[in-house]
Amino acid sequence: MPDAEEARALALDAADPLSALRDEFLIPPHGADEQAYFCGNSLGLQPRAARAALEEELAVWATRAVDGHFEGVRPWQDLPEQLAALMAPLAGAAARDVVVMNTLSVNLHLLLAAFYRPRGPRRAILIERGAFPSDRHVAVSHLAWHGLGEDALIEVEPDAQGCYSAESFAEAFTRHHGHIALALLPGVQYRNGQVLDLATLTALAHRHDAVACFDLAHAVGNVPLRLAAWDVDCAVWCSYKYLNGGPGAPGGVYIAPRHHRRPHLAGWWGHARTTRFRMAPDFSPEAGAAGWQLSNPPILALAPLRASLEPFARAGMPALRVRAQRLTGHLDALLRAHAAETIEILTPADPEQRGCQLSLRVRAGHEAGRALFAYLLARGVVGDWREPDVIRLAPVPMYNRHTDNLRAVRAIAAWAAGGDVA
Numbered sequence: 538m539p540d541a542e543e544a545r546a547l548a549l550d551a552a553d554p555l556s557a558l559r560d561e562f563l564i565p566p567h568g569a570d571e572q573a574y575f576c577g578n579s580l581g582l583q584p585r586a587a588r589a590a591l592e593e594e595l596a597v598w599a600t601r602a603v604d605g606h607f608e609g610v611r612p613w614q615d616l617p618e619q620l621a622a623l624m625a626p627l628a629g630a631a632a633r634d635v636v637v638m639n640t641l642s643v644n645l646h647l648l649l650a651a652f653y654r655p656r657g658p659r660r661a662i663l664i665e666r667g668a669f670p671s672d673r674h675v676a677v678s679h680l681a682w683h684g685l686g687e688d689a690l691i692e693v694e695p696d697a698q699g700c701y702s703a704e705s706f707a708e709a710f711t712r713h714h715g716h717i718a719l720a721l722l723p724g725v726q727y728r729n730g731q732v733l734d735l736a737t738l739t740a741l742a743h744r745h746d747a748v749a750c751f752d753l754a755h756a757v758g759n760v761p762l763r764l765a766a767w768d769v770d771c772a773v774w775c776s777y778k779y780l781n782g783g784p785g786a787p788g789g790v791y792i793a794p795r796h797h798r799r800p801h802l803a804g805w806w807g808h809a810r811t812t813r814f815r816m817a818p819d820f821s822p823e824a825g826a827a828g829w830q831l832s833n834p835p836i837l838a839l840a841p842l843r844a845s846l847e848p849f850a851r852a853g854m855p856a857l858r859v860r861a862q863r864l865t866g867h868l869d870a871l872l873r874a875h876a877a878e879t880i881e882i883l884t885p886a887d888p889e890q891r892g893c894q895l896s897l898r899v900r901a902g903h904e905a906g907r908a909l910f911a912y913l914l915a916r917g918v919v920g921d922w923r924e925p926d927v928i929r930l931a932p933v934p935m936y937n938r939h940t941d942n943l944r945a946v947r948a949i950a951a952w953a954a955g956g957d958v959a
């Protein structure tokens with residue numbers, strides 16, 4: 538007989554038609570049970586349809602070999618454009634402004650090679666303090682490439698709660714007016730889960746004549762994006778987190794139409810598709826963001842994305858966002874009711890300023906945090922740990938349930954009580 542909280546969680550799941558999406562995913566086992574998987578912000582789960590999508594391409598390779606590039610139901614040369622069309626609505630962009638290629642850090646290098654053009658005193662890159670390490674490495678290596686040091690990296694500090702305020706970005710732009718060439722900022726900050734206001738940040742960057750470039754690794758498929766309407770210059774994202782494209786799946790890039798013809802690093806696959814195979818020495822780029830491709834596309838890595846993006850098109854981001862806010866709100870409320878003495882929630886409480894992820898700091902410190910994290914894992918509650926003291930839990934609308942939230946919070950409460958409750 539479920540108690541009142543269990544009954545409520547079960548009822549919330551039963552009342553939401555989107556709960557059925559869970560059946561389309563392979564949920565990792567935990568003994569005879571299933572994991573309560575809260576790690577979709579790191580690696581999304583495998584859609585059941587991914588295997589068939591991959592096997593289809595293996596069959597084309599087996600039966601058509603080289604002709605697979607041009608023949609069959611889905612010639613390989615068309616796959617990147619088809620995936621761009623599926624991804625574009627998630628970015629709030631036209632398909633021709635999106636390209637699916639490479640991986641996030643590689644794409645960020647390609648964008649900075651084209652967009653970061655230090656001139657005279659305007660040479661700084663603005664980033665948030667505590668940015669994802671790869672973003673910082675990319676930024677610092679471009680500074681070095683141009684003969685500049687880390688003093689040209691402006692790192693905007695978070696407030697005492699670890700959040701980034703619009704005022705602190707405005708203050709940094711004003712203080713360094715005339716010196717900032719490019720801002721590289723996240724859509725959702727990876728550590729604290731805060732959603733940044735990209736429209737405001739873009740307007741701010743433009744007011745100070747800087748390029749607005751965003752890392753949307755934790756934003757795409759998590760929160761609705763409107764890159765075109767927000768006037769963003771360029772953006773990158775990966776597709777193995779909320780987009781469930783599989784480990785190391787190729788990433789996405791957005792390039793505003795006004796920048797398509799900007800000088801950029803080129804490769805043969807970016808050449809106009811109608812004349813690509815003439816192998817002429819001159820580079821004549823394909824229209825749109827597709828002209829920024831370098832190499833022929835990794836079909837076996839792209840294939841699962843066909844399967845993983847389809848449910849987004851079917852369910853729609855607005856409906857997924859409603860479910861996500863409900864699920865995250867439920868987890869937040871349970872944590873505040875049962876674990877407030879054990880953990881502090883670092884993610885903003887305002888539902889508009891967070892996506893799926895809640896970042897939790899264990900009040901008793903690093904060692905206790907590690908112990909709690911291990912305790913949760915042993916009970917099939919899978920989040921992730923970010924040094925020095927953060928546990929991230931992300932109930933994602935595609936496959937998490939309200940009952941997963943309850944299981945996680947009950948495990949935290951049981952650990953705090955020193956008990957060994959399953």
Ligand SMILES: Cc1ncc(COP(=O)(O)O)c(C=O)c1O
Nearest residue numbers: 640641642669671727752754775
């Ligand atoms: C916020 C953020 N940026 C960049 C990356 C790096 O992505 P990749 O390894 O695909 O280059 C990650 C990976 O987790 C990330 O979370």
